[in-house]
Amino acid sequence: MKTPLMTEYLQGIILHLEKIHKEEQHAIKEAAKLVAEQVKQDKLIYAYGPGGHSNLGSQELFFRAGGLMHISAMLDEGTLLSGGALRSMAIERKPGYGNIVIEDYGLVKDDLLIIINAYGINAATIDAALEAKQRGIKTIGVTSVEHASSTPANHPARHPSGQNLFELVDVVLDSKVGVGDAILQISGLEQKIAAVSTFANAYLLNAMTAEAIEMLVAEGIQPPIWMSGNASGGDEWNAQFIDRFKGKIKKL
Helix, strand or coil, X not given: CCCCHHHHHHHHHHHHHHHHHHHCHHHHHHHHHHHHHHHHCCXXXXXXXXXXXXXXXXXXXXXXXXXXXXXXXXXXXXXXXXXXXXXXXXXXXXXXXXXXXXXXXXXXXXXXXXXXXXXXXXXXXXXXXXXXXXXXXXXXXXXXXXXXXXXXXXXXCCCCCCCCHHHCCCEEEECCCCCCCEEECXXXXXXXXXECHHHHHHHHHHHHHHHHHHHHHHCCCCCCECCCXXXXXXXXXXXXXXXXXXXCECCC
């Protein structure tokens, strides 16, 4: 009896996450240290996902039940799919756009920027990383080393410099997404289906955040954590902290 495709997909996701868990533990903890240090200083942590579905990574961290309130998601309208998918792709390939977003959010020296992009090659991504480096901003990259390394230098999605995100950041969280992202093959269909990058990004980002929170608690620090507004007492819990972050976090 043939294994149901949904089961193949589940098994593929589990194997992928187990590989990340096994191989990226040191990097996750290094990234967590950077996050914890910003919270200790009561500074925001910026999350930017310059690309259609990469934006989901920044949203995964932001205003999230069980997540840090110090996260500021850089939800720039240019690359959000809600503004148009083809438009989003064109903008993420436009040199200079990432610089504008960094400027718009006012990042300065010693800030921390998490750049989330599975492929790690597009112009908006690379420009954001280069601008961060120039400004003395610390960076964490959530990206696939394999995907970037396997993409030809002349691919139209690439930044003009041909650089990769994993080469430019201080800490790399390797999502290990294969070329093309999708992992399932159906007999009689040329293109693979069912992507894994969203699962990989979410695991890496939430694991990093959990480790950072544990580090803070171990030092006697109780960081403000979002509670779901849909849970009893959630609105009351969150209200304790809203004034502390409103006006500082651009999209709050």
